[in-house]
Each structure stands twice: as C-alpha cells, then as structure tokens.
Amino acid sequence: MNRRDSLKALGLGTLSVAAFLESCKPNGEKLAEDTTLKPSGDEVGRLPNEIERDKKLMAAKFFDDHEMATITVLADIIIPKDERSGSASDAGVPAFIQFIVNDMPEHQTPMRGGLRWLDLQCLNRYGKSFVDVSSQQQIEMVTEIAYPKKAKPGMQPGVSFFNLMRNLTATGFYTSKIGIQDIGYMGNTVAKWTGVPADVLKQYGMENV
C-alpha cells in the first residue's frame, strides 16, 4: 500500500488530504466552542454496552445549579481568558466536570463536600456563599487554599478540594479544542517523523547523542 492508498484507507481521497489536515487542527478562530457533550466521537468502534452507558452518564446530573455555578466561577479563576486563549468555561470545563463525577464516582464526595466547605467558609467570613461574594473576596478566599505549602492550619480541607478542582479544570481545559491549541500540541495527524528538528538538537547540545 502506498501513501496515497493509506490516506484512502483513512477515508481520505488525495484531494481531501489538505482539508483533512486542516480539520485535524484545533479551531483557531473562536475562543468558545460548543460545550454540549457529544457521545464518544461517532459510535464506530464502540460496544453496545459502552454506547448505552455513555448515554446514561451524559444525561445524569450530579451537581445542582448552585454547585454548577460555583464550579464555573472557580474554573474561570483557575484558568481565565488571556491573550492566547479562552477561559475554562469557554472550553466547556464545567460540563466536563459534571460528566466526569458521574463517570468516576470517587470524585463525587470530595467535590460536593469541598464546595460546601467553601460556601461555609464564605458564609462565616462574608455572610454569603462563594458565588455571591465580590470577585475580590472570591480571590481572597481562593488564595487561602490555592497554595498547599503556605495554607494556614484549618485550611487543609480547602487545599485538598482546590487541588482536585485545579486538576479537573486543567484536564478539562487542555483536552478541549481550545486547550489543545493553547498548549501547542501539533500531532494526531498524518506526518513523517524524522527526529528532533536540527535547531532543537542544537539548542540542547544533542547533535551527537
């Protein structure tokens, strides 16, 4: 099989290769994307029990509206919009977290309990729940729990929660179209690997390894 036949086998005529390569690239135009979760690609390669399971999981709602609002604010504090890319919520991170706690129930209690812990902290400090306090107060609160080594005694439950929230947010963001473009991943496409580029070899003094 030659290269052209290979591309054909991938469902690509020779004429459509350029279009295919283009479609493999993350969309650079818009910062927001469709945040509706889709089934695992199309259903090709999926077993019937997997299709069934994913439909159920996608329909399930673990977090209520208040929890989702809190998750959205936190996610955007963790990964805000900047000059290179959109925010966590632009990339659909809250919906990803809603799904993943249904898929991985071990995250449910740490997330639910952590959100409640956060609200209680805010009630005691500011008389309101986290989403209702000012942005400045939100940042003040988050700062208390975002630096594991600096956190004061008593803040440990918040630190654990925020570590999980940070990790879920980063994973959700950088596996989205926006995030993949942001991080600069350039693979998942038809290519020819010929080794580390010469300028990079030189940069690290690896020309002769």
Added chain:
Amino acid sequence: MNDVQIKKSATPYDAIVVGSGAGGGMAGYVLANAGLKVLMLEAGPFFDPKKDSMQLRWPYESPRRGASTNTRNFGDFDGAFGGWELDGEPYTTKDKTEFYWFRSRMLGGRTNHWGRISLRMGPDDFKGHHIDGLTDDWPISYDDVKPFYDKVDRMIGIYGTVENLPNEPDGIYLPPPKPRLNELFIMKGAAKAGVKVIPGRGSVLTEALPNNKERGACFFCGQCSRSCKVYGDFSSSSALVIPAIKTGNLKVIPNAMVREVLTDKNGQATGVSYISKDDMQEYQVSAKIVVLGASAGETARLLLNSKSAAHPGGLANSSGVVGKYIHDSTGSSAGGWLPQLMDRKRYNEDGVGSIHIYGPWMNGNKKLPFPRGYHIEFGGGMGMPEYGFGWGIEDMNGSVPGRDGKPKDAGGFGASLKDDYRRFYGVGFGMAGRGTAIARADNYCEIDPTVVDKFGIPVLRFHYKWSDYEIQQAKHMQDTFQSIMHEMGAVYGPPEGKETNYGLEAPGRIIHEVGTVRMGDDPKTSALNKYCQAHDCNNLFVVDASPFVQQGDKNATWTILALSMRTAEYILSQRKKLNV
C-alpha cells in the same frame, strides 16, 4: 431454556483454530495459505482496524477525554474489547494469592492494542539451566527458532538495528524511529549511568513492507494502541486473519465461545463444541486437526475442561502439568521530569506507538541477588493531552523559579498558573522494567470446582506468588532507574521501597502470562512435544504462549508468532506424511 439442542455441522474441516490472536492468527494464515480448509473460532466480535479503530480521534471526542473505564482499561480509545474483568466471565484466585488476567474478546485478540515491542528470545533464554541451575530448558534452542523469527520479520515487518549483543539476537529490520528529545536525554543519562540503550524494536512499518500491497506504511500518529486503520503495525486481525480470509480457505465464526475439545474413544480430537454468543445456541464442529491459540489461560482452561474416558485428567494432561508453571513478566517503573525542557519549542513529536529506545539486559549473570535479568522500555515527549493532563502541577511548579527568576509558590491559579501549564508541557518521561520471572510448578491455574461463567463453563482459579528473586529484581530496577534519572538531571521522587515490593506489579499485570501447557521431550513432565503437538493426542496442537517453558525478559509476541509458524509448517509436513 428447557430443550437444549446441539447443532452439529456437517462440514468437516481440515483444521479448527481456536482463537485469533498472534498464535491462532499465524496458524490460520499458514494453514489457509497452504490450501487447508480452516475454521477459526473467536470468542468476541469481528474486528477490522480499518473500519473499527478509533485512531485519530481527539480527546474531546470522548466525554471522559480518553480516560479509562471498566470496558477500556487502557483508555477510552484503546483497541481492546475486554479488560481485567469481563461481565459474566469471572476468574478466581486461591490461598489469598493475586493474579490479574487481561482478556480481549475480539478478532485479533490482544494484538489490536499491544505495545508492538517485538523481541527475540536469546540462546540463554531457551537454554538457561546451565547458567544458574534454575528452570528446565526448552526442548528447542534459539537455532531451531531463528529461521522462523527471520520469516516473521520479513512477513510482518519490524524496525530495529543490528547490534550484535549477547543473548539479544538481531533480526531483519526496517529503520527504527529516531528518538524524541526526552529520549535523547534518557540516552545521555543512561550512558553516564552505564546502562546500555539502543534503538527500539517494534512491529511498526516505518517504511512500506516490501512485497505487501495490503498494508500501509506508518504515518506516525503514535496511536498503535488504538489499532491501525492502514495496517501500519502488527495486529493479528489486519496482518494475518483478514488476509487469510481472502484466500477463501479460512472461515471465521466470531462470538463463538469454545466449551470443550471433543475426542473419540481412542482419545483423538474430533472437533470442538461451542456456544454462540449471538443466538446462545450450542454447536459442534468437526475437523481432522484441532489447533488451540486461545491464550495461555484460556487454552489451559479448555484442556482441563475437556475431560473424557480417554483423558480423565483433562485433555493432553496425563502428566498433570497443564496449568502449572504459569509465569508473567516482572514489571516496575519510574518517571520524572526535566526542568531543562521547560518552555520547549513545539513540533509534532508523536512518532510511533511503540518504543523508540530500548535498554537490553547487559549484566549477564553477574553476582546479583536474582537470576536472569530485565530490559527497560523508555518514553516521553509532547504527547496528545488526555485525561490526567496537568494533574499534579502543585507538585511541580513550586520547585523551579518563575519566568522572572524568582521562587514561586506551588499550586496557584489564574494567568500565572495557565502560563505554568504551557511551560511544563512535554517535560515528562517514564521508564519501565520488564524481567524474567522464574517458571515454577507451584504457580498455577486450575479449574475452580465451584464457579462457572454465564455459559456454564467452569472458570480458572489462579495461585501465583512472586518469590524473592522477582522482588530483588524489582529492587535492582528501581536502583537503576534512580541512577539514570540522576544522570539525566531530572526531577524525580524516591525509589519504590520494600513496602511495595519495590514497585513490583502484581502477577498478570504485565499481560505476558505464558507457560501453562509447556513443551518438553518427556511426556511425564510436559504436555506438548517440541512441535507443540500434544504427547497424548497427536492431532492436537497449541500455538499461543502456553507452550513456553521459560520466558526470557523479552515480550512474548514475536516468539508466539515464530513458534506458531513453526508448528503450522510441521502440521503441513505431517499431513504430507499422512501422520495427522
């Protein structure tokens, strides 16, 4: 269901092959190409990577972003229908020992998702007894198998380099993929640590395979584990079974769970019985020869479940060895990251989906507290983000200064954290040891007398314990990893210690289980002769990893392929002589 009927097929086949993985696939391919009418039974659905692979899907095409599930233990796009647990098909363990059994139910079996690391066993792996007095020798030597390794190399395709190393035989190679940047750091560090590292050896077509128009060359997406739509790597489905079907001589019945090998009153195999998962009906098919390639576990199970007056202890088991001597490779791993690689330039570094570099065992049999040895598999680079990406930044970003050169607090949020994810992308690497575990009679699988699967077939029960040899080997791996990582200038954690058996994976976890129906010259201590023909039943053959007497540190697949080809050619020669 109150009237179970058994449907008997009128067509007698020349051969029935049970299983479609590396062993079954190769046997079916050779026999069908020689003109035999072959029936292949596979316990799972038909699978053609060209149509069914999830190659080139993006992480966001999975709602869990490629994370594993209980139906995809190696990630949501992985090319295995199966896993550590199968619904309605349990296995058990005995005496509080541990064993994990990965099964793929699909055409091609586990070869659709395997790591494609393709290694020949060496002369000392076949005949190791003289070195340390441990383990029985194989009844065959490297020289007996070499011509078949050569043929497999040419027929299926493998990359690598000729190195002329002891007990690490070279093959006939396509060019290997160049190392990724992280791997160059590993090579440099390993050289300083005195650990030999050579280009990888894998069954991926880095160039078009000469004289093969069916398979495409690799296009370097690094996703072999999803199975390849252009057949650019070795899967039994794409490289053996589907081409064999095209001869017109091989018929595959998918979703056929074989229950028993049938024998006549003289003890000769006459065919097999199976249950169809499609209609839940019972079937019997007959053939002149039965070839088992169901996997080391399933083949032993099938033989032990095939009891008759002629074979009261199970088929091919007058020696009582069936199930005994099961052994999996040892495994222990480590990883870290390279601060030197922060803020690295972006380019496509996917490469191939097998190893780019490989650390063969070069310590011979020096005075170490364990026999034999292990090899090391390495990796790292700017991979595709998937579930888990960015996880644990709070353990990394406090250990290096920020862009302004000032110390940074670990963790954080906001623009500065977002910048850190970019800075740290592609700095990680990993290494994993895979070593020889000694085959021992007291590690075994047997029929659990009290448990059946949903088809009513008695299930396997495992009894497996690591000995101090394997534990000491894992300790040596950990020490070696530490010295390599130190020389690399990497950031890494402490070695795994005694409390985890030095990171030694539980038996079965490396998915290299072999040895349950071992070969040998003496029918009292082995089930198969040196051609993998049953001592007790001369029209029964085994072509998976069951016949292995003692696995070296080398991954089993290339040896399964070579032995299966050798057995299939033996069957052809015996048919000419009218012996079977």
